[in-house]
Structures are given as structure tokens and as C-alpha cells.
Amino acid sequence: MRRLLALLLLLQALYVGTAQAKHALVQLVVTQPYLEMRSGPGRGYPVVYVVERDEIVTVLYSRTDWYRVRAAGGQEGWARRADLTRTELTSGEPAPIPPYPDFVTHRWELGAGYGVFNHENLVTIWGDFGLTDSLDAELVVQQAFGTIDNRYMTTLGLRHTFIPEWKWISPTAGLGFGYQYVKDREPPAALQNSNQMAYVSLGVRGFIAQRFMWRADWRKYVVFTNQNQNEEPDEWKVGLAVFF
Amino acid sequence: MESRLSSVLLAAVALLSGCSWFHRGEQAPAEVVAEEPQGEPSVVEPQVTRRDVKTPKIKAKDFEIGGYYGALSIQDFGVNPVYGVRAAYHVTEDIFLEGFVGRSKAGTTSLEDVFPEITVVSPSGRYFTYYDIDLGYNILPGEIFLGRGRAFNSALYATFGVGDVHFANQDHFALNFGVGERLLITDWLALHLDVRDHVFETDLTGRTKNVDNIEAIFGLTAYY
Numbered sequence: 001m002r003r004l005l006a007l008l009l010l011l012q013a014l015y016v017g018t019a020q021a022k023h024a025l026v027q028l029v030v031t032q033p034y035l036e037m038r039s040g041p042g043r044g045y046p047v048v049y050v051v052e053r054d055e056i057v058t059v060l061y062s063r064t065d066w067y068r069v070r071a072a073g074g075q076e077g078w079a080r081r082a083d084l085t086r087t088e089l090t091s092g093e094p095a096p097i098p099p100y101p102d103f104v105t106h107r108w109e110l111g112a113g114y115g116v117f118n119h120e121n122l123v124t125i126w127g128d129f130g131l132t133d134s135l136d137a138e139l140v141v142q143q144a145f146g147t148i149d150n151r152y153m154t155t156l157g158l159r160h161t162f163i164p165e166w167k168w169i170s171p172t173a174g175l176g177f178g179y180q181y182v183k184d185r186e187p188p189a190a191l192q193n194s195n196q197m198a199y200v201s202l203g204v205r206g207f208i209a210q211r212f213m214w215r216a217d218w219r220k221y222v223v224f225t226n227q228n229q230n231e232e233p234d235e236w237k238v239g240l241a242v243f244f
Numbered sequence: 245m246e247s248r249l250s251s252v253l254l255a256a257v258a259l260l261s262g263c264s265w266f267h268r269g270e271q272a273p274a275e276v277v278a279e280e281p282q283g284e285p286s287v288v289e290p291q292v293t294r295r296d297v298k299t300p301k302i303k304a305k306d307f308e309i310g311g312y313y314g315a316l317s318i319q320d321f322g323v324n325p326v327y328g329v330r331a332a333y334h335v336t337e338d339i340f341l342e343g344f345v346g347r348s349k350a351g352t353t354s355l356e357d358v359f360p361e362i363t364v365v366s367p368s369g370r371y372f373t374y375y376d377i378d379l380g381y382n383i384l385p386g387e388i389f390l391g392r393g394r395a396f397n398s399a400l401y402a403t404f405g406v407g408d409v410h411f412a413n414q415d416h417f418a419l420n421f422g423v424g425e426r427l428l429i430t431d432w433l434a435l436h437l438d439v440r441d442h443v444f445e446t447d448l449t450g451r452t453k454n455v456d457n458i459e460a461i462f463g464l465t466a467y468y
Contacts, residue, residue, distance in 0.1 A: 024300035040397040042337045042385045061303040063467065064337045068431065089299060096299045112341070112377040114406045121417035123406050125377065143408055145417035185414045210336055240379065242335055 026059040028069075028087040028095050035087065037077025041066035049075045056090065065210075067097075103207045104164050105133055106243040111215060113239020117144040117151075124237050133164045138174065146185070153180045155199060167207045172217075174201040180223065195231075197223045213241050308332040308434065310465025312346070318372055318411070319455035320448070321365075322351035326372075326459050330436075332380070340380045342403060344420075344440075346459075348372040350411070353449070364448065369412040372457070374442060376407025376420045388427060397428045409444050409457070416444035436463035 030051050038045040041063045051057055051071050057079070060068040065081040087095045101107075109128035116122055124142035131137055136159045144151045157176015164170060177198045184193075203217035216238045223231035309331045316326035328346025335341065350370040356362055384400040403422040408415050422440035429435060442457040 026300050026302055039387065039395065040385070042382075044385055045387070045397070059302050061305045063305050064334050066337065067302065093299075096302065098302075121406075123377065123408065123417070143415070145408070145415055150415040183415070212335060212339070240341075242333065242341065 026096060027056050027090055028059060028084065029090055030055050030057065031088050032083070032086050035069075035079055035083055037069060037071070037075065037079055038066075039077060041068075041078045043080075045078065049077050057087075059084070101211055101244050103167055103213065103243065106130060108244040109136075109213070109241045110243075111213075111239045111241025113215070113237050115142075115217075115235055115237025115239075117142075117153075117235040118146075118233035120144045120146040122235065122237060124239060126239070126241070128159075128241070131158075134161045135159070136161070136174075138176070140178075148186050149182050149184050151180050151182045153197070154178050155197070157199065157201070159201070159203075161205065169204055169206045172201075172203040172205055172215075174203070175199065176201075192226055195223045195225060197221050208240075211242050211244065213243055215239050215241060305432065305467045306334045307468040308334065308340075308465045309468060310434075310436075310463055312436065312438070312461040312463030314438075314459055314461030316346075316348040316372065316457060316459040318348065318350045318457050320353050321370075321372075322353075324348045324351055324372075326461065328461075330463060330465065332465070337385070338382050340382070340401075342378045342380050342405075343376070344378070344407075345375045346373070346461075348459075365412045372409065372411045374407060374409040374418065376405045376418065376442070378403040378405030378420060378422070397431075399426045400424070401426065403440070407442070409442055412446075412448055414446075416446060418442045418444040432467045434465045434467070436461070436465060438463065 030053050033053050035051040035057065036047045037049040037051065039048045049071060055072055057069040057071055060070060060076070062068070062081075066078045067081060067084050068076065069079045069084075070076045081097060084095055085097045089095060107130045109130075110126075111128070112125045114122065115124055122142055122144045124140060126138055126140040128136050128138045138157055138159050140153070140155045140157075142153050144153065155176050155178030157174050157178075159172050159174030161170055161172045175198070177196065180195050180197055182193045182195075199219045199221045201217050201219040203215060205213060205215045207213050217236070219235040221231070221233050221235065223233065225231060309329075311327070311329050313325070313327045315323050317323045326346055326348035328344055330342060330344045332340045332342040348371075350365065350372055353364050356364055380401050380403040382399040382401045386398055387395045388398045389395050401424050403420070403424070405420045407418050407420055409418045410416075420440060420442055422438055424436055424438035424440075427435045438459075438461050440459050440461070442459070443454055445452060445454050447453075
């Protein structure tokens, strides 16, 4: 209970801290006949106020596709992104509503998924940075749950997307290296509990909607051991990602 | 052939540059400067500086971070307090990605209660620590009315995900199913009530079976 209270206090402190860091707010002029303001950031919430043409609204912040705006009279509500893109700055320039990231040229990607590593369940998360439209650097952290062991893996690699313009499905191939740490569930212990490894991969990726995408990958690893033979496990996985 | 051509070209260049000699003394029309009337200084001295208009950025508050506290029913090990942290990223008004990290400590099984000399799990193995990564969907967004003058935005959501449960000194791959209600006290502070199930396979009590570990948690999150 004390922990919870401490957490609450921390949250409150953090919030007050950010709220006090005043920053300038964007002011927009309504150029359409009216701008609807809803009680919540969603299509089902009722319209609670309507701003007329040539009136000014102040944009406080955004949440997903909705913008918290304040009318000249102090009324606050949520305006739809598509409606705000049709407003203007007081200088007459178009409203600075950032466009959706373009799937083909996006830079950052963050995803998570499920897979099978050598017949074991696998939980995976990844971060991806686009060096060019077709070449990415990917960092993957994953955990495989074996019946006798449990392994954590981190890999860093490069991935090539063959035809990045193909939005819905596009093949990829990659290679990289990494590190694994094996923790035994049951004795006897493995001869080595940490290894270096390298992999090659084949995969597909595709766009879903807005900033959502999916990936499916197959990887063949070579785990370098101090025994006569290296391990050569393979891995399948699918996941969802958000791109920026 | 080539050297003859280049010498012809050189001669041509020399001739052309020489032509400018004939125009010396004359003023090219382009260089004529409009003379200002003397003794009558200009009224306005134009001093134009570039105006750089910086449009402030609109802050996006799509992240939700907070903590929770509740009760976790560890199958065969009784109901115990659980606490943890949660973080979510709202991708669209319907869909969000969420992560949980939590911990609880198991009690004793009925077998251990009846026969105190039996130990199913060692004391260090009684910690039930988990993480999971989930995909959430706001099924029923809406408002909750409190009396006549107050309305709070809310949503009933479902989550599904995968993760790890570390229990009895072993890691288990777990599937997670959850249903929760989010109530926004203000636009940045939300109350949560979730019921979540961590399902995994274990042979801890003798035979291999899937165990359901259901938790009811009460959370508080802030949007960033």
C-alpha cells in the first residue's frame, strides 16, 4: 500500500513538473463553416460545442487522431484531426498538423510478437531504424521458453526490403549477429550458458492502417559453441508494429 | 588537325576579348544608376529584416503510464496481493499496445496446509513475477455519469497478449487475456479496473496442466 502511495505521489510530481514547463500553443483559425468539438477523443462522443468560421481555437495537445482544443470563450473539447487539417494559422499558412508517417519512407518502427524458436515458444520485441527506404537496422530482444531451458537473445542486424513500394506485402531478407544467455530450468546445467550467434533471415512485411504494420520472419541461426558442432536452430515469428 | 582547330579557337577568343577595347569610355546602359535629387534626403530608409515565424509543435499525449495493485489468484496457491507497473501506447482511438510488469508472492497449497512438513515450492520460488505485451481494443467507449452535473469518459477494453511468468524458479510462457474498464477522472488521469488471466502450462503439482492465474487489479495511469 505504501508503494502504491509513493507511486501516486511520483506520478503527481511528474505531472506537475511537465505542466509547469509552459510552451507556446498553436492557434488556428476555422476556415470551414464550423468546427465541431466533442466531449471525448472518439467518433461516438457527443458534439458539445461548435466553433464558427473565422473564430480562433487554441490547440492544447493531441491523442491519437483527436486534438484537445480550446475555443475563444474557454470551452474545451476534442476536434477531429481531419477537421483541423482544414484550418489555418493566423498567418494564413496551413495548420501544422503533422501528416501520417509514410509507410514506404518511415524511419522508426517498434513491434512485438510471438514465435517458435526451435520448437519452443518465443516472445519477441524489436526496434527498427530505416537507414534508407529499403535498408533497416534492427535490434531484437526475445525470450524462448524451452522445456529444459530458458533463453534470452539479443540480435542486431541489417534487413533489406526488396520492393518497399509494395505496401501490402513485400519480401525482406537480413543478416546479423547476436548473443544468447541460457538459463536452465532443470539440471544438469549446459556446458555454456552464453554464446555468440549469427543469423540469416527471410521475411515479409506489410501495411495495415495509419501507423500499423505487420511482419513475419524466418531465421536460421548459428550458435557458436565450444563443442565439436555449432547449434543451428531456426525460428518463425509474426508480430505487429507501430511505425513513426 | 586538332592543334589547328584549337589555335583557331584561341585566335577567336583573343579577337572577341579585344573587341571590348573599342567600348572603353562608354558607359554600359545596365550600369546607369538613377541619380537621386541632391539636397532632398529620402524620407524612408527601408530596413527589411527576415521574419522567421516559428510555429510551436502540438504535443502528442499518446502514452499512458501508471501502477496497479490488486489480488492475484495463483492456481493451487491461494489469492495474494499483486502490484506492478503498466504502460500503454494508443495507436488509434480503438487500438493500443500495452505492457505489464508485476509481482506477487504465492501462499501455500492445501496440501501444504494439511501436511506442514511437505514443501511444494521453496520460499524463493514463491515469488510470482510476470511481464506481458498485449494488444488492446476499446470495445465500448462512452461516458459514465455521476449525478446530474458530472460525466467521465470511459472505455471497456479487451487485451490479448503473450509474456513470461517466473514462478517456482522457472520461466513459463504465458498467454494473457484481459478485460478492463478505464475511467478518465481528468483528461490526463485514468482509473483502471482490470480482470486478467495468465495461462501457462506447468507440472508443479504432479501432472502437467494449464493453470489459470486470474487477477483483479486496480490501476491509476497518467497520459503523456
